[in-house]
Amino acid sequence: MRTFRDFMESALYDPERGFYSTRAQSADFYTAPELHPAFGAVLADRLAALLRREAAAAPGAGLTLVEAGCGDGTLAAQVARRLRERHADAAAGLRFALVERSRRDLTTAARRLTAFGLRVEAATSLDSLPRFRGALYSNELIDALPVHLLEKRAGEVREVYVDAENRTAAGPLSRPELEDAAAALRDTLEEGERHAVSLEARAWIAGAAARLESGFLVTVDYGKRFPSGAPNPPRAYRRHAQETDLTSRPGERDLTASVDFEVLIAAGAAAGLALESYQSLSRWLLDGGIQTWLGPDAGDDLALYKDRAQIKTLLHPEGMGEAFKVLVQRKAAA
Numbered sequence: 001m002r003t004f005r006d007f008m009e010s011a012l013y014d015p016e017r018g019f020y021s022t023r024a025q026s027a028d029f030y031t032a033p034e035l036h037p038a039f040g041a042v043l044a045d046r047l048a049a050l051l052r053r054e055a056a057a058a059p060g061a062g063l064t065l066v067e068a069g070c071g072d073g074t075l076a077a078q079v080a081r082r083l084r085e086r087h088a089d090a091a092a093g094l095r096f097a098l099v100e101r102s103r104r105d106l107t108t109a110a111r112r113l114t115a116f117g118l119r120v121e122a123a124t125s126l127d128s129l130p131r132f133r134g135a136l137y138s139n140e141l142i143d144a145l146p147v148h149l150l151e152k153r154a155g156e157v158r159e160v161y162v163d164a165e166n167r168t169a170a171g172p173l174s175r176p177e178l179e180d181a182a183a184a185l186r187d188t189l190e191e192g193e194r195h196a197v198s199l200e201a202r203a204w205i206a207g208a209a210a211r212l213e214s215g216f217l218v219t220v221d222y223g224k225r226f227p228s229g230a231p232n233p234p235r236a237y238r239r240h241a242q243e244t245d246l247t248s249r250p251g252e253r254d255l256t257a258s259v260d261f262e263v264l265i266a267a268g269a270a271a272g273l274a275l276e277s278y279q280s281l282s283r284w285l286l287d288g289g290i291q292t293w294l295g296p297d298a299g300d301d302l303a304l305y306k307d308r309a310q311i312k313t314l315l316h317p318e319g320m321g322e323a324f325k326v327l328v329q330r331k332a333a334a
């Protein structure tokens with residue numbers, strides 16, 4: 001038997017059969033940059049503003065922009081294009097680093113970025129990058145980190161394990177770090193309800209804070225600030241539909257859990273990251289001027305209607321607009 005966390009790790013990242021080792025872009029879900037390039041353009045505008053702030057705080061220091069969990073580089077290419085077109089001052093001398101666990105995707109992403117005249121570095125883990133000043137952003141990285149799964153059975157909060165036939169069973173907590181979450185859930189979970197605990201997300205924030213000498217961490221993902229003890233069951237997606245069973249046919253489906261931004265904010269504070277802002281994706285995009293992408297009346301141009309519907313999905317409260325959040329944290333120079 002292995003923990004659900006170890007099962008999820010191998011279902012997503014097994015080098016041969018893992019979901020992310022074999023994923024065909026957009027086949028099972030769309031990420032924001034896959035939906036519309038306006039997302040990457042607004043992100044680039046906002047990153048350029050943050051990089052200017054960092055440059056003003058530390059004149060003369062070389063800055064680095066890092067995308068973590070960059071997949072095949074779709075978003076990085078949107079950001080790089082916009083930096084080149086609109087933010088030549090912020091892009092001058094900028095080092096662009098890509099971090100992606102899948103070597104296949106990392107190679108594709110690095111190749112795509114060479115077209116933009118930036119100094120590009122590629123790494124399979126954040127730990128292998130030198131410490132840097134600047135900004136680190138990610139989109140839908142944290143929701144793709146494997147989670148420990150807790151479940152209430154016979155009045156007790158137990159951990160979920162998966163056997164060799166991919167059947168689940170409840171067992172003892174595998175790590176002492178899960179005890180606080182289990183205690184908080186004891187009186188709030190209903191029988192059979194589940195809650196994903198991402199120890200990896202905490203470690204990720206601490207690791208990112210350690211690599212960042214000074215600057216900004218921008219995290220875009222779906223989730224919310226969960227109240228203590230609220231259930232947060234993970235989900236499986238295949239071909240744009242949610243499936244109830246999490247463990248059959250490992251590698252064929254995405255497994256994911258909503259991000260608890262409360263945890264990211266607390267783990268960040270413990271690692272020296274101050275909370276700069278926390279907004280819904282729609283508010284953050286509107287503040288960043290995405291309206292300009294909607295343009296004038298589309299008349300009878302059907303392609304334009306499709307284009308705008310995709311932007312509206314980014315903004316719509318029942319699309320991504322409210323489900324996704326944007327967290328900006330700042331590390332001041334020592």
Ligand SMILES: C[S@@+](CC[C@H](N)C(=O)[O-])C[C@H]1O[C@@H](n2cnc3c(N)ncnc32)[C@H](O)[C@@H]1O
Nearest residue numbers: 020031069070071099100101102139140141144
């Ligand atoms: C849901 S995809 C998002 C891809 C891309 N950011 C986008 O918006 O389209 C998550 C990506 O994070 C990568 N990933 C997961 N854990 C990682 C880690 N610890 N370091 C770097 N990349 C990671 C996965 O391989 C996958 O490509």
